[in-house]
Amino acid sequence: AQSVTQLGSHVSVSEGALVLLRCNYSSSVPPYLFWYVQYPNQGLQLLLKYTTGATLVKGINGFEAEFKKSETSFHLTKPSAHMSDAAEYFCAVSRNAGKSTFGDGTTLTVKP
């Protein structure tokens, strides 16, 4: 069985500030981990993914995430928030033939 917990359903930052969105997972086997972004009335778009290899993963729009096995975490960060980053972010874990389990999402608000 696999599950995902996203800590904080809402995160608010000022433009230019650090973005940190938290994700913890549980998986009985080594996981594949994903971060998706969802803009209003849109489908989910992949930001980045971890499968194997380097534990620090860089994605689109300046986001990155680090896989920490000991902490079962895959937190998403961006050094400097931009207004266009305002959206909902979903962490997902997958292993079994592509079946992904999603967290409940974190809504990111960016204040001017």
Place this chain on the structure above:
Amino acid sequence: EAGVVQSPRYKIIEKKQPVAFWCNPISGHNTLYWYRQNLGQGPELLIRYENEEAVDDSQLPKDRFSAERLKGVDSTLKIQPAELGDSAVYLCASTPGQVNTEAFFGQGTRLTVV
């Protein structure tokens, strides 16, 4: 290349009425998923197809939901009869089939049951 296409984008129906959603996955993607996303929650898998075979439908409420993927390409998801609690966004996604690849999502169909 076109992404995953879903229609309609929005649907409002009265309870007890039937409704159907359509999905056209990315060309060449053998694996197709239907997810339901309730307000304020992440997507939850309803059914997964490998080509035309439904290989995981354990979360599909079979008393009222049905799905098909004839010829292993397009897929339809049907609800009959709809209930108020079925109001949600229904997302279709596809992948080439490898387990370490991300899912490509359509824009979803927002269903409102009144």
